[in-house]
Amino acid sequence: MADRSADRPPARRPGGRNARVRAQILAATTELVARDGIAGFRYEEVAELAGVHKTSVYRNWPDREELVVEALLCYADDLASVEDTGDLHRDLADFLMGIAGGLETPFGRTLEQAIQPARQSPAVRQALARILDQRVAALQRRVDTAVDRGELPPVDSFFLGEMLSGPVRLIVNRGMRPFTRTDAERIVGVVLAGIRATAPHV
Amino acid sequence: MADRSADRPPARRPGGRNARVRAQILAATTELVARDGIAGFRYEEVAELAGVHKTSVYRNWPDREELVVEALLCYADDLASVEDTGDLHRDLADFLMGIAGGLETPFGRTLEQAIQPARQSPAVRQALARILDQRVAALQRRVDTAVDRGELPPVDSFFLGEMLSGPVRLIVNRGMRPFTRTDAERIVGVVLAGIRATAPHV
Incomplete structure (x- = not known):
């Protein structure tokens, strides 16, 4: 739907003025x-x-909840990336630094509170599930490449994501010490070694 | 201080009536x-x-905050135990089941919310730090025994606790699926294998 109430010149990028207003x-x-x-x-x-x-x-957005949900999903798009520099350990440590950085923002903290089950509406809950799916999918793509390269046995990315991001969330949310690159490297080191050591075919 | 306002017969167990009232x-x-x-x-x-x-x-408890803090610490005493059956993997999986069970209670959920740094008073923050210390100490005792028995390389219990309980908290707090014994076993398996594989002398 075109938005004739916006008072700025038409945007030149794809999507046009309404996309920009949105x-x-x-x-x-x-x-x-x-x-x-x-x-x-x-x-x-x-x-x-x-x-x-x-x-x-x-x-x-006549529906308030839809507005929240779309805002959450927009935010998630910005976060759901795992780089491929060719160095799996480094890429995953970067990913964890990104998660920690996101959690330390005011919005990240709000999201964490929204994650408390009792506080969720079904729509917000669904949005959070989609955010999680996006992150897991991004992680899966990076891990698939590593599996193809023989750097890692096949692994359930959902579980890998929990093992990696669980300690990050705990350290950041507890707020007793800053989350550092050393923490990220250490977590990735133990989890990757543990997954290699417990894989059925290794 | 004796409590003469309580209207029940004196208790026979150590500590007496005031201990019972408290x-x-x-x-x-x-x-x-x-x-x-x-x-x-x-x-x-x-x-x-x-x-x-x-x-x-x-x-x-003339001071409201002291009452909260003591109640939190009391609750923590009940939780801070790691059994020694001789089977490290099993004992740690039991420990994780205990954490998950605690988080699933209404009080556990409140505690989790209290952990959000912005919501803490210094006294509550200190109580949470002591709760954490108790848990880490309980874990340390169990791990020390395992190290003595040659089942595990020397390990920082604080870090081990974060690696083990981080994923548990994430799964329980996210509330998208129940936390099961299989989850507990899998987390313990990966973390122990990872710690063994990344230890300097192994």
Whole structure:
């Protein structure tokens, strides 16, 4: 749907003006959810922060929950990447540093609180499940390459993700010490060695 | 301090009536903190639930935060044990099942939320640190025995605890699937194998 209420010149990139307005709204929502929580942010403030008319927010997302869910998914897109430098250990340590960095932002903290089961609506819960799927898929692609190269036995990426990110979340959320590159390297080292040592065919 | 306001017959076990009253108050506090959160529970309700006079609560814990902290520490005492059946893998898997069970209770969930750094008062933060120390110490004792028996290279129990309980917390808190014995066994298997494989002298 075209948004005639936006007061800026047409964008030249694919998607056009409405896509740009939507992106601004989602970014503003992300910021406000981080500040006020999923239940606390207000449409008026989203519009103000996004620099658009309030009607643009209501027209694109008549349902408040859908707006939160899309904002969460947008945020997840930015995070769900695992590089391939050819060095699996390094790439996974980078991945863990990225997770830790994400958790340390205000939005990351809000997301962590949203993860508490009792606080989730079904829609938010579903969005979190999709975010998780994206991350697991990104990890799976990197791991598949490593398996092809003979660097790792075949492994369940869902389990690998839990083994890698569980300790990261624990250290960051506990907040008793900073999460460092040494932590990331150590976690990756133990988990990869453990997976190699316990693989059925090794 | 003797508690003359309690209306029950003197207890025969060590510690006497006041010890029993204190234990009842701490148990009631634990239950109410689980229901209403650290900031939300009320002294009147603690007294009612504990079956004691309100003055008993105020006299023993004039400071609200000290009451919470002692209740947290009491709860931790119950949890901080790692058995020694002679089978390290099994004992650690039991330990993880215990952590998962604790997290699944209402009180465990409240504790998890209290762990979010932004929500902690210094006293609660200190109590959580002591709870953690107790758990790490319990794990350390079990691991030391395993090291003595040559079952494991020397290992930093703090790090081992993070590697083991991080994935447990992640799986339980995410709430997307139940945490099972198979999960516990798998986590212990990978972590122990990884620690053996990455030890300097192995």
